Amino acid sequence: MPNDGNISVRVDGLVKRFGSFTAVDRVSFSAYRGEILGFLGPNGAGKSTVIRILCGLLRPSEGSVIVAGVDVGKDPEGVRHHIGYMSQKFSLYNDLEVSENLRFFAGLYGVDRGIAGDRIREAISLAGLQGHEHDLTGTLAGGWKQRLALGCALLHRPEILFLDEPTSGVDPMSRRQFWDLIHGMSGRGVTVFVSTHYMDEAEYCDRLVLMNRGRVVAMGTPPELRHLVKKGALLLAKCEPLGTALQILQGSPGVAEAAVFGNSLHVRVEQAEDALVTLPAMLESRGVKCVSLKPIEASLEDVFVQLAGEQSAVRGGPDR
Amino acid sequence: MFGRIFHMLLKEFLEVKRDKWERFRLLVPPLIQKVLFGYAATFEVYHVSTAVLDLDHSQESREMVSRFTGNGRFDVEALPSSSQAMRGLIDRSKITVGIRINPQFGELLRKGQTAPLQVIVDGTNSNTALLALDYVGQIAARFSSDYQRDYMNRIFPEYQVMLPSAKMEERPWYNPDLDSQWFFVPGLVGSIALMTIVNVTSFAIVREREIGTLEQIMVTPIRPIEFILGKTVPFFVLGLIEVALVAVAGALWFGVPFRGNPLVMLLGTSLFLISSLAVGLLISTTCRTQQQAFASGFFYLTPAFTLSGFAFPISSMPTVMQWITYLDPLRYYLVVLRGTFLKGTGLAILWPQMVAMAILGVAMFAVSVARFEKSLD
Numbered sequence: 001m002p003n004d005g006n007i008s009v010r011v012d013g014l015v016k017r018f019g020s021f022t023a024v025d026r027v028s029f030s031a032y033r034g035e036i037l038g039f040l041g042p043n044g045a046g047k048s049t050v051i052r053i054l055c056g057l058l059r060p061s062e063g064s065v066i067v068a069g070v071d072v073g074k075d076p077e078g079v080r081h082h083i084g085y086m087s088q089k090f091s092l093y094n095d096l097e098v099s100e101n102l103r104f105f106a107g108l109y110g111v112d113r114g115i116a117g118d119r120i121r122e123a124i125s126l127a128g129l130q131g132h133e134h135d136l137t138g139t140l141a142g143g144w145k146q147r148l149a150l151g152c153a154l155l156h157r158p159e160i161l162f163l164d165e166p167t168s169g170v171d172p173m174s175r176r177q178f179w180d181l182i183h184g185m186s187g188r189g190v191t192v193f194v195s196t197h198y199m200d201e202a203e204y205c206d207r208l209v210l211m212n213r214g215r216v217v218a219m220g221t222p223p224e225l226r227h228l229v230k231k232g233a234l235l236l237a238k239c240e241p242l243g244t245a246l247q248i249l250q251g252s253p254g255v256a257e258a259a260v261f262g263n264s265l266h267v268r269v270e271q272a273e274d275a276l277v278t279l280p281a282m283l284e285s286r287g288v289k290c291v292s293l294k295p296i297e298a299s300l301e302d303v304f305v306q307l308a309g310e311q312s313a314v315r316g317g318p319d320r
Numbered sequence: 321m322f323g324r325i326f327h328m329l330l331k332e333f334l335e336v337k338r339d340k341w342e343r344f345r346l347l348v349p350p351l352i353q354k355v356l357f358g359y360a361a362t363f364e365v366y367h368v369s370t371a372v373l374d375l376d377h378s379q380e381s382r383e384m385v386s387r388f389t390g391n392g393r394f395d396v397e398a399l400p401s402s403s404q405a406m407r408g409l410i411d412r413s414k415i416t417v418g419i420r421i422n423p424q425f426g427e428l429l430r431k432g433q434t435a436p437l438q439v440i441v442d443g444t445n446s447n448t449a450l451l452a453l454d455y456v457g458q459i460a461a462r463f464s465s466d467y468q469r470d471y472m473n474r475i476f477p478e479y480q481v482m483l484p485s486a487k488m489e490e491r492p493w494y495n496p497d498l499d500s501q502w503f504f505v506p507g508l509v510g511s512i513a514l515m516t517i518v519n520v521t522s523f524a525i526v527r528e529r530e531i532g533t534l535e536q537i538m539v540t541p542i543r544p545i546e547f548i549l550g551k552t553v554p555f556f557v558l559g560l561i562e563v564a565l566v567a568v569a570g571a572l573w574f575g576v577p578f579r580g581n582p583l584v585m586l587l588g589t590s591l592f593l594i595s596s597l598a599v600g601l602l603i604s605t606t607c608r609t610q611q612q613a614f615a616s617g618f619f620y621l622t623p624a625f626t627l628s629g630f631a632f633p634i635s636s637m638p639t640v641m642q643w644i645t646y647l648d649p650l651r652y653y654l655v656v657l658r659g660t661f662l663k664g665t666g667l668a669i670l671w672p673q674m675v676a677m678a679i680l681g682v683a684m685f686a687v688s689v690a691r692f693e694k695s696l697d
Contacts, residue, residue, distance in 0.1 A: 055539050077541065085539040091532030095338045096331065107327030108540040136338075 008033045008160055008191040009054065014063035016049055023049045025214040026063070031193065031207075033159075036186045038205030039195035040304065046214040047195035048088060051162045054193065055085045068159050081109075084153030084161045088168065090145050092152060094138030098129055101137055102152060109156035116155075123151030126181065143174025150181060160191045167201065179204050199301045210304060217307040226298045228307070232256055233272035234298045237265040237279070238291040245288045252282065259305050266302055324542050328550020336554070346520065346558060347565070350512045354566050357511075358574050361504045361631070365451040371398040371415040373406050378426025384437065384463055388419065393455045406440070416442045417452050429467060494662040502577075505570040506661040507630045510653045512566050513589070514596050515621060517559045521600025522613040525551055530609055544693045552597045559593040560586070571661075580660030584667055588656035591674060594681035595649040601688035624650050649684075652677045 009031040016024040024046045031037045039047040052058045054067055056076030065072040068082035092101045102120040111119055124130060127147035132140070140148065146166060153161060163182070167175040179201065186192050186206075194205065202208055203222050210218040210225070218225055239245035242260065249258040249267055254275055257268040269275040272295050280290040336342055370388060374381050388394045398415060400406040406418045418440040428435035439456050443449045469483060495502045528534040528551075537547060567585075571578050599620050607613040626632065627641065628650035634642055645651050652673040659665040667674070 057535060057538060077543065080539055080541045083539065085536070087532055087535055089532040091536040093331070093335065093533060094531075095335055100331075100334055104327055104331045105536075105540065107330075108324055108537060108542050110323065110541060 006032050008035075008068055009193075010064075010066045011050075011054070012064045014050070014053065014065060015061045016046075016053060016058065017061045023214050024053070027211075027214075027216050028063075029209055029216065029219060031160075031191050033191055034186050034189045036182060036192045036194065036204070036206045038202050038208045039193065039211060040197070040199070040202050040208050040300065041195075041211035041217075042197060042308075044213075045211040047211055048164050049214075050211075051085075051164050051193060051195055055083055055162055056080060057085075081156065082159050084156070084158035086146075086149050086153045086161075086163045086166050088165045090149060092137050092145070092149055094136070096137055097134050098124065098137055098140070098148060099133040101148070102155065105152050106155045111156055119155050119157075123148070123155055126151045126154070142170045143177065146170050146174065146178055147181065150178070154185070158190065161185060161193065163192065163194045165195050165197070167196065167198065175201070199299065199304070202300050208300070210307060212304075212308045218303070222300060225300060225303045228303055232268050232270050233275075234296055234302055235267045235269060235272065235275060235279075235293055236261075236296045237267050237293045238263075239265060239283060240289045240291065244286075245283060245290075248283060248286055248288065249279070252279070254278070257306060257309060259302075261301065266296075266305075268302075268306065324546045325550045325553075328542075328547065329553060332550065332554045346516070347562070350516055350562055350566055351569055353512050353515075354508055354569055355573065357508050358501060358505055358570060361508070362500045363447065363451070364500050365448050365455070366393060367395045368393060368417050368448070368452050368455075369397045369415045370394040370417045370419065371400055371406050371409050372396050373400050373403065373418065373420045375423045376421050376425040380426035380429050380435075380467075381421045384421060384425075385419075387459050387463055391459070393452075410440065410442050413442070416445075416448065417456065419456070429471075432471070501574050502662060503658070504631075505574045505576045506567075506657040507654050509563055509567045509570060510592065510628075510650055510657050511625060511630055513559055513563050513593070514624060514650055516562060517555055517593060517596040518600045518603070518621060519614070519617050520558070521552065521555050521597050522603035522607065522617060523610050524555070525601065525604035526607050526610050526613045529604070545689060548601065548689055548692060552601065555597060555600070556590075556593050559596070560589060563589045563593075576661060578661050579664030581664075581666055582660075584665075584670060585656065585660040587667075588653060588660070588670070588674060588677065591677035591681050592649055592653040592656075595677065595684050598681065598684035598688045601692060602684070605688065605691040624648055627651065629654055646676070647680070649677050649680050652680075 007030050009029075011030070012028050014024055014027045015022065027046070027050060029037075039050065041047055049058065053060050053065060054072065056067075056072050056079050059076065060073050063073075067079045070079040070082065072079050093104070096104065099120060102123055103116070106116045106120060124133060127144060127150070129135075129140075129144060129148060132144075137145070137148065150163075150166070167178055170178065175198075182192055182194065183204070194201070196202060205222070207221055208219065208225060209216055218228060220228075237245065237249075242263070242265065246258055246260060246265060249255050249265065254270050255267060256270060259266050267275075267279070269279075276293060276295075280293055283290045336346075372385050372388065374385060385396070389396050394417065398406075398409055400409060400418075403420065406415075406420065409415045410418055420438040420440065422436060422438065425435045425437070437460055439453065441449045441453055465483075465485070472483065492498050525534070528537070538544075567578070570576055603613050603616045603620070607616055627634075627637075627645040627648045629645070630650070634645050634651070637645070655673050656670050656677075659670050
């Protein structure tokens with residue numbers, strides 16, 4: 001049991017198998033009180049599975065999971081007073097009014113009658129739904145629904161909040177507002193787990209766990225992770241045609257990796273100075289127009305592409 | 321615990337209150353089913369389409385034919401002129417029964433010999449065929465005995481002929497007119513309750529799984545049994561209301577008597593509903609979508625009807641099948657329903673049924689709850 005009062009979640013050697021499929025493979029990490037811990041990775045990386053295990057919705061196949069001092073594998077129900085959970089899919093009752101939903105969940109969380117009214121009012125104001133208490137929940141727009149779900153997950157004042165892709169399908173403006181709320185929570189000492197596949201959102205997290213195919217690929221603060229790619233340098237190339245340029249670059253000496261990002265290429269090279277001279281010449285000689293080529297700072301997406309690529313190489317290709 | 325169950329119940333109530341279609345679905349189709357089944361489900365055979373091929377044209381043969389036209393069981397719809405024509409009528413399903421009276425039918429009778437009456441029946445529907453043959457047999461037998469009596473009286477008019485015979489005197493108890501609606505209407509109460517409750521329960525839980533609210537509920541400190549009770553108690557109440565509605569409608573509309581104690585029926589209904597709710601719950605543990613739940617419902621409902629004695633007598637089933645019927649709660653419930661409706665029997669007689677339903681209900685519910693807890697994984 002963690003005696004360290006600052007650790008709110010400790011996961012050690014977590015494995016989850018569904019039949020012969022290993023969804024989560026030897027995952028270990030800790031989260032500290034008041035921290036925003038981001039889970040980053042493509043669909044199917046195992047982010048949701050980890051979060052659902054931490055909430056006690058799934059049982060771990062192996063490993064230990066301690067959440068708020070409770071061993072979730074042994075006592076999945078013991079953890080529920082301490083946590084709030086918002087699933088990927090909006091999961092309040094569309095056919096109930098806003099206030100009815102809140103009262104229902106306050107009742108299930110066993111929030112004391114005396115304070116339930118205040119908590120519900122707070123949740124409504126957090127979601128910005130004053131005056132809409134008696135609207136049917138199904139009629140609310142996406143961003144309001146998300147914030148209502150968050151307010152609902154906070155009714156019992158959990159120490160730890162699990163948000164599984166909370167902003168998917170929500171407009172950018174609402175996503176901003178949502179992240180402001182998450183930072184507010186963390187400021188009050190709530191540990192927040194967020195899974196996302198929006199790389200820009202990852203920058204808002206205190207620490208990140210990068211996952212791919214059930215494994216943790218890397219862990220650290222966003223600057224730490226960006227530093228991982230500093231072996232070599234990253235160049236931004238604008239070329240025409242893009243596809244041909246990609247093919248040429250991928251096999252060239254001195255190029256570790258090339259990938260398409262939007263309408264340009266991110267090229268990781270061993271030596272920036274040399275490459276800035278040799279690559280344009282080589283591309284031109286093969287009939288590709290190199291509009292610009294300049295060094296850039298690695299984004300988290302670059303980190304991810306690189307680390308995931310290394311993982312595939314170690315495992316012998318992208319098959320599994 | 322009760323606080324959380326209360327909130328579950330309140331939520332269910334609010335949802336049903338909001339959902340007009342749901343309320344309609346819960347109450348109207350069962351009543352329609354009741355009326356439709358009540359009229360359509362019958363073993364009796366009336367107005368059998370019949371063809372008569374009379375090759376004799378004697379007074380005797382005409383007398384025989386008139387007995388078919390006069391009793392409501394048979395409608396003589398064709399008078400074919402040859403055997404081939406009659407075969408064609410049966411092939412094309414124009415007629416079900418063909419009666420062929422050979423030449424010399426009357427002559428043989430007048431000589432005091434046995435005259436054959438050939439009956440061809442379309443055996444596709446074996447039940448109708450069997451009953452039709454039975455009616456033909458009765459008509460032929462009555463014709464014979466009348467003819468014999470008349471014959472003897474004509475030969476020995478000086479004697480007041482005494483022909484010894486045994487006569488059956490029917491005394492059908494509980495259903496003096498042998499009205500098959502009296503048999504079906506009480507059984508329908510059980511069948512309709514089973515169908516509605518299994519479907520509604522499995523749909524309701526699977527729907528929560530489908531839209532994700534089940535997961536949201538399961539991260540709260542609610543215990544699975546609290547969720548299950550919150551989810552099934554409303555359907556238990558609904559089931560009682562529905563049984564009452566369908567039973568009253570059946571009794572008033574079809575004029576089937578209710579002779580027993582309503583409290584005995586209430587007890588039987590309650591025990592039966594527990595097992596039906598358990599089946600619905602069990603289906604909901606294996607299904608991810610409402611379509612799957614609907615399909616799975618059939619896996620249970622069809623054998624449950626077939627083996628219950630609702631339409632097919634259990635005593636005629638092979639021994640192994642008869643053993644299986646002991647696992648069917650509907651089997652016991654039908655005995656309770658028919659007993660309370662028609663016979664007016666009470667607990668003194670129906671207690672074994674009650675005990676069987678209680679055991680099955682509790683066992684099935686326990687299995688379902690255990691499975692439900694696992695299925696969250």
